Amino acid sequence: MSSSDFPEYVAQNVAGWTRTNEEYTNESASRAWAQDEITWGIWHVPESDLRVLPDVQGLDVVELGCGTAYFSAWLAKRGARPVGVDPTPAQLATARRMQAESGIEFPLVEGVGESVPLPGASFDLVHSEYGASIWADPYRWIREANRLLRPGGRLIFLCNSTLVILCLPDVGVAQEQLLRAQFGMHRFEWPEEEGGGVEFHLSHGGWIDLLRENDFVLERLIEIQAPEGAADPDYYAFVTAEWGRKWPTEEIWVARKQ
Amino acid sequence: MTVDDVVHNRDAWNRISATEVPLPDASFDPVFCDHGGLTWADLYDTVAEAARLLRAGGLLVFNSEWIRLLRANGFDSEALLELCPAEGATTTYEGWVPLEWARRWPSENIWKVRKRG
Numbered sequence: 001m002s003s004s005d006f007p008e009y010v011a012q013n014v015a016g017w018t019r020t021n022e023e024y025t026n027e028s029a030s031r032a033w034a035q036d037e038i039t040w041g042i043w044h045v046p047e048s049d050l051r052v053l054p055d056v057q058g059l060d061v062v063e064l065g066c067g068t069a070y071f072s073a074w075l076a077k078r079g080a081r082p083v084g085v086d087p088t089p090a091q092l093a094t095a096r097r098m099q100a101e102s103g104i105e106f107p108l109v110e111g112v113g114e115s116v117p118l119p120g121a122s123f124d125l126v127h128s129e130y131g132a133s134i135w136a137d138p139y140r141w142i143r144e145a146n147r148l149l150r151p152g153g154r155l156i157f158l159c160n161s162t163l164v165i166l167c168l169p170d171v172g173v174a175q176e177q178l179l180r181a182q183f184g185m186h187r188f189e190w191p192e193e194e195g196g197g198v199e200f201h202l203s204h205g206g207w208i209d210l211l212r213e214n215d216f217v218l219e220r221l222i223e224i225q226a227p228e229g230a231a232d233p234d235y236y237a238f239v240t241a242e243w244g245r246k247w248p249t250e251e252i253w254v255a256r257k258q
Numbered sequence: 259m260t261v262d263d264v265v266h267n268r269d270a271w272n273r274i275s276a277t278e279v280p281l282p283d284a285s286f287d288p289v290f291c292d293h294g295g296l297t298w299a300d301l302y303d304t305v306a307e308a309a310r311l312l313r314a315g316g317l318l319v320f321n322s323e324w325i326r327l328l329r330a331n332g333f334d335s336e337a338l339l340e341l342c343p344a345e346g347a348t349t350t351y352e353g354w355v356p357l358e359w360a361r362r363w364p365s366e367n368i369w370k371v372r373k374r375g
Contacts, residue, residue, distance in 0.1 A: 166363075181362035183342050205338040205367070218335045221325045 006112050009189075009198035010087055013135050016197045017067070017088040024235050025068050026094045032070035033098045036077075040129065041158055041250040042233045043226040043241075050222055052156060052252055056080035059124040062148055064113040064141060065131020069095035073104050075127070083107045083123075085116055086131070113141035120147045126155045133157040134199045137187075138210055146214040149257045155216060156255075161223060161248040164239060165201045170194070174239045174249075194238075207253060216255035223248035279307050306331050333371040340364035 017025075038047035047053060057079035063072045066084030068091055075082050083106060086092055092108050099105045111117045113132025126145040133141075145155045166182055167174040170191050185206070188199045202210065204221070211218055226244030233239065239249050325335050343349075343360050355365040 178363060182340070182364060183362060203340055203364075205340040205364075208335055208338045212336060218325060219329065 005115075006087065007114055007137065007140075009187075010112055013197050014088045016195045018090045020195070021068075021088065021090040021094060025091065028235075029068040029070060029094050029098050030101075032068065033073050033102055033104075035070070035074070038071075038074045038078075040252065041224055042236050042239075043224060043230050043244060043249065045224055045227060050224075050252070052220070052222060052254060054125070054154065056125065060122060061125040061127055062116070062118060062123045063131065064116065064126060064128045064145070065133065065135055066095065066108070067091045067131065068098060069106075069108060070098075071127065071129050072106060073098070073102065076104050076106055080125075081106065083109060083118065085109045085111045085113070085118070087112045112136060113144060115140070116144050116148060118148060121150050123148050124150060124153045126153070126157075128157040130158060133159040134201065135197070137200050138202055138207075142210050142214050142216075146216070146257060151257060153257050154219075154254065155211075155257065156252065158224075158250055158252045160201060161251045162201065162203050163247050164243075164249050167243075167247075168238060173237065174243050176243070211253070211255050215258050217258055218253070218255050220252070220254040222252040222254075224250040224252065278303075328369075328371050332374050334374060335369065335371050337368075337370040339368040339370070341366045341368065 038053070039045060040047065040050060040052070053075075056075050059080045061072070061075055061080045061082040063069065063075075063082055063084050066072050066086045067088075069082075069084040069086075072080075072082035072084045084092075084095060086095075086108070087110065089110060092110060095108050099108075109117060113128070113136030126148055128141075142155075149155065162182065162185070164174050165185065165188065166178045166180045167176070169175060169179055171193055182203050185201055185203055188201060190197050190199070208218060225248060226241050228245070230241040230244065232241050243249070328335060341364055343357060345361070347357060347360075349355075349357075359365070
């Protein structure tokens, strides 16, 4: 698949991530890569509290929508063999610079979650944290996750909670009211002042159906609470810490391919 | 107590608690619950009890939200049906959820889970 064959929303999202790379992620990558602890999402909840990941030593891992690939780097430090996939060249350039600086090296591939340019049945873990999990169409990327995994392999992804999406206005932070309908949720396009991106979010019923249809057994759903004393996010400011203490901003799905 | 004893004895029915069902292990294929034991009894005890009653491969259908609890009791989640009423639907439970609300968000969920064989 060449970049001209990507789904129509990809160019829009790549433009958005190129801007975000300039404004934030190119600079913040050093901090993320240097971090020893694995943490999840905008509230940086430690893996040691959530215990989501299996022992990754020796596992073949593909990260769909790796961005600057800090999560793959954390897995590599624990003995995994990651491959990072992302459609935004600027993000991959930052990832390559970090690889050179840190000496932690693994393959980086330009591509989208909907059609991954890697062979099937070659991974033990498909991972996505704010990657394909919200930026790719789930009806396509979950099928790809199934194809990429060996039998018994795991799919682990972090996305926004259904509730935070329903409480988000077009512009500004999550409110304490339901502003969007849950029935029919799938594709969300944000206005220019919020980055103009196209995201995909499903209800829990939608996710469970989709995972089952693609031969996955659901193992866990973790709804993430902002830790006590958490500060409001500095860059990804779509929610306040006060909101995140009361309701889940993010959720992690863990499923196993049969 | 057998399944027949309970089904044909009204007094026995009245004494049954969702958290302590006087029936033998693995004696049912489906366990069904609609705004019953799952809404009004302790969820944690009820799910454990449902797990005890089901034969391997049996189905459980009920309302709730606890994937981890189900998993801990040996159930795989197969579907979560978020119910959307038809346009113009009516209900005998007036004054709880307006139709306009229920057409935008689910007011009821059906969980379908399977006991691992």
